[in-house]
Amino acid sequence: MKIHEYQAKEIFAEYQIPVQTFFVCKTVDEVVNAFDKFGGPVVVKAQVLVGGRGKAGGIKFCDSKEKAIEAATSIIGMDIKGLTVETVIVCSAVDIADEIYVGLITDRNTKSVLLMVSAEGGVEIEEVAKTNPEKIIKIPIDPQIGLLPHQARNVFFKVMKNGNHVRQAADILVKLYKVFIEKDCSLAEINPLVIDKNDKVIALDAKVNFDDNAMFRHPDYEALADYTDDEKLEVEANERGLSYVKLDGEIGCMVNGAGLAMATMDMINLYGGTPANFLDIGGSSNPQKVIHAMEYLMNDKNVKAVLINIFGGITRCDDVARGLLEAFKQMDVKMPVVIRLSGTNAKEGKELLKNSKELITADTMAEAAKKVIEAAKNV
Numbered sequence: 001m002k003i004h005e006y007q008a009k010e011i012f013a014e015y016q017i018p019v020q021t022f023f024v025c026k027t028v029d030e031v032v033n034a035f036d037k038f039g040g041p042v043v044v045k046a047q048v049l050v051g052g053r054g055k056a057g058g059i060k061f062c063d064s065k066e067k068a069i070e071a072a073t074s075i076i077g078m079d080i081k082g083l084t085v086e087t088v089i090v091c092s093a094v095d096i097a098d099e100i101y102v103g104l105i106t107d108r109n110t111k112s113v114l115l116m117v118s119a120e121g122g123v124e125i126e127e128v129a130k131t132n133p134e135k136i137i138k139i140p141i142d143p144q145i146g147l148l149p150h151q152a153r154n155v156f157f158k159v160m161k162n163g164n165h166v167r168q169a170a171d172i173l174v175k176l177y178k179v180f181i182e183k184d185c186s187l188a189e190i191n192p193l194v195i196d197k198n199d200k201v202i203a204l205d206a207k208v209n210f211d212d213n214a215m216f217r218h219p220d221y222e223a224l225a226d227y228t229d230d231e232k233l234e235v236e237a238n239e240r241g242l243s244y245v246k247l248d249g250e251i252g253c254m255v256n257g258a259g260l261a262m263a264t265m266d267m268i269n270l271y272g273g274t275p276a277n278f279l280d281i282g283g284s285s286n287p288q289k290v291i292h293a294m295e296y297l298m299n300d301k302n303v304k305a306v307l308i309n310i311f312g313g314i315t316r317c318d319d320v321a322r323g324l325l326e327a328f329k330q331m332d333v334k335m336p337v338v339i340r341l342s343g344t345n346a347k348e349g350k351e352l353l354k355n356s357k358e359l360i361t362a363d364t365m366a367e368a369a370k371k372v373i374e375a376a377k378n379v
Contacts, residue, residue, distance in 0.1 A: 001210040002049045003224045006089045008206035011183065015175045019203050022091035031072035034090035035065050041093035044071040046078070046085040049226065051124060056080045061093055083228065094204060099192030100159055101125050101136075102173060104180045106187075106211070110140035113180060115147070115173075119159045121192035147177040160195075168201035169193060184214035233296065240292045241282055249274030250376055252297035252306040254290070256281050256315040264309045267365050273373040276303045281315070290323025291330065298331055305336040305376035307368055312343030321349035328358055336360060336375035340368040 009019045023034035024047075035042055046058030053059050058080050060071035068090075078085050099121035107114035118136045120128045128135055137158060141147050152170035160166050172193065180188040187209040194204045210221055227235060230246045237244035243258065251273045255261040258280050265275040279296065281289045297306050310320050320341070327333070338360045341349045353359055360375060362368035 001212055001215065001221060001225060003208055003210070004047045004049065004087070004226065005045065005206050006047060006087075007224050008208040009203070011179060011208060012176075012203055012206050015179050017172050017175050017179070017203050018200070019206065020091040020094065022089045025072070025088050025090055026076070026086060028069060028072040028076065031068055031076075031088065031090055032065060035062070035068040038090070038092050042068060042090050043093050044068065044075060045089050045091070046075050046080060047087040047089060048080050048083045048085055049228075050081045050083055051126075053080060058085060063093075094194060094202065095197040096192075096194045096204075097197055097199075098160075098165075098195040099204070100156075100169070100194075101128075101189075101191045102169075102176065102193045103187070103189040103191070104141075104177060104185070107140060112140040112143050113177070115139045115141055115155065115177075117155050117159060121194070125189075125191060141177065146181070147174055149174055162195075162199070164199060165195055165201055172201060172203065179208070183208070184211045184217060185209060186211045237279075237292070237296060241289055242293060242296075243278070243280040243282070244293075244296055245278040246300065247275055247277050248302070249276040250302055250304045251372055252276045252279075252300060252303040254279050254281060254293045254297065254306065254308045256310050256312075256320075260309065260311055264307065264365065264369075267369040268307065268373065271366075271369045271373055273369065273376065276300055281320075287319050287323030287326060290320055291327045294324070294327040294331060294333070298333065298335075303335065304379040305338065305372045307372040308337065308339040309365060309368060310339075310341050310343070310349075312341070312346055312349075314344075316345045317341040317343060317349030318345040318352060319349075321352040324359075325352065325356065328356070333358055335379060336372070338362055338368050338372040338375060340365060 006024050012019050025031045025034055041063040044060050046053050058075055062068040062071050075085055075088055101118040101121040103116045105114050116136050116138050120135050152173040153166055156166045156169045176188055185208055189207040190203045192204050194202055234244050251268050253264055253275050255264050261278055261280045268275050279293055281293050297303055310317055337358055340362045360371055362371050
């Protein structure tokens with residue numbers, strides 16, 4: 001779960017991580033009032049849950065009220081990577097002497113929290129990782145010991161020359177690690193961590209993602225959520241016992257089991273198709289789940305054909321077939337549907353579906369992928 005910059009900064013402030021004073025604004029008038037309170041140059045920053053705001057024109061420096069009005073007018077309501085800006089923050093402009101990237105992520109390879117620090121602060125770290133990976137210092141943190149102050153200082157001595165700056169930055173990093181652990185984060189990032197002209201080290205930006213698997217421990221997080229339409233669908237699907245992620249392709253997928261779902265998507269790509277979603281109905285033999293799954297596929301305007309790939313284990317193929325037949329009764333399914341049943345009660349499932357004119361059957365994954373791709377081309 002992602003949260004906005006201003007929400008992340010509020011969390012940072014709780015942990016005494018130095019951040020700028022800022023005002024959250026939703027209208028031009030509120031931006032003007034914020035400018036008046038600062039009485040000097042400000043920065044207006046779009047609040048959207050994607051990166052690249054600066055390149056998109058979503059961050060603007062304003063040294064006058066007129067420019068603040070102009071910035072607010074252009075940013076509020078603008079589209080950034082498909083998301084509409086509804087909120088901005090206004091903060092005082094900082095005269096930056098130096099900037100650094102600091103991030104903490106969960107790293108499966110080291111089975112620990114991975115600390116990343118780079119002198120290339122203020123730019124997209126993904127681009128640095130791609131073009132100059134040697135410029136990123138990566139250190140796994142022992143989960144039993146945590147991040148100790150001397151470790152934090154040693155890291156910053158590699159990217160800073162001033163001992164005073166190092167001490168301030170190390171203190172911030174130790175607190176950031178505490179945020180990461182106590183708030184059950186999957187990412188905690190400051191980009192950039194800056195040194196201003198007064199030798200103060202400040203978290204100029206803040207990014208925090210929460211681990212969805214720990215949400216049950218933090219019921220208060222729900223109030224912070226700002227889901228996109230696609231994310232709302234994913235949350236709703238999860239409540240119905242489905243694992244659903246919308247993608248940009250045209251082949252709708254319904255599969256049981258995450259591994260088989262990934263293999264099915266790979267097979268579709270292999271034969272030249274593009275999957276429209278990841279949809280795992282899980283291991284339950286519940287026909288209603290199939291009905292719900294078909295609803296998500298039918299409501300996706302990009303879907304031209306559907307591939308249902310079931311390997312029956314705990315999931316029984318005959319139950320999937322019953323759910324599918326019920327779905328056809330409830331919905332006007334006009335697109336081609338290819339189905340492959342294998343495993344537990346596959347024979348019974350195929351028997352139930354043999355008279356269904358809406359279905360195209362296949363015996364193997366490869367055959368199913370080829371048939372659904374061909375069917376999508378003819379729509």
